[in-house]
Amino acid sequence: MSGGEVAGLLVAVFWAILVSFLAVVLARLAQVLRAATTLVHHVTERAVPLLGEASATVRSAQEQLDRVDSITTDVQDAAANASALSSTVATAFGGPLVKVAAFGFGVRQALARRGRDTPDGRAAAIRAVPPARRARTGRRQRRLW
DSSP: OOHHHHHHHHHHHHHHHHHHHHHHHHHHHHHHHHHHHHHHHHHHHHHHHHHHHHHHHHHHHHHHHHHHHHHHHHHHHHHHHHHHHHHHHHHHHHHHHHHHHHHHHHHHHHHHHHHOBOTTSOBOOOOOSOOOOOOOOSSOOOOOO
């Protein structure tokens, strides 16, 4: 056998090994593609109903949000009406109620002072007029407040 024949034989063996290797790789690639096709088919079968259910859920949530929005608007209107009513009541009855309360407080104070006794056994007189202030002299009076 000559050198050219040995070289041709080595190239032929190399090509045979390469083709065998490529055949194995292609066979495994075919298996992977079949498995991927099966997986996509199963996912599609299960995903389509899930997407339908998700769409129905989103529609239901949108309806609920619309209801909540209308309820919120109604509550906002009711709060505005209550605020207006409370301010009207405060202006209509607030002043007279404060005057009645002040009068009642004064009457209670007067009755409380009248009911107290002095150390010598006599009833305390009600002060109707505040005590007189000292007459000012030429000097300035010092203020404490």
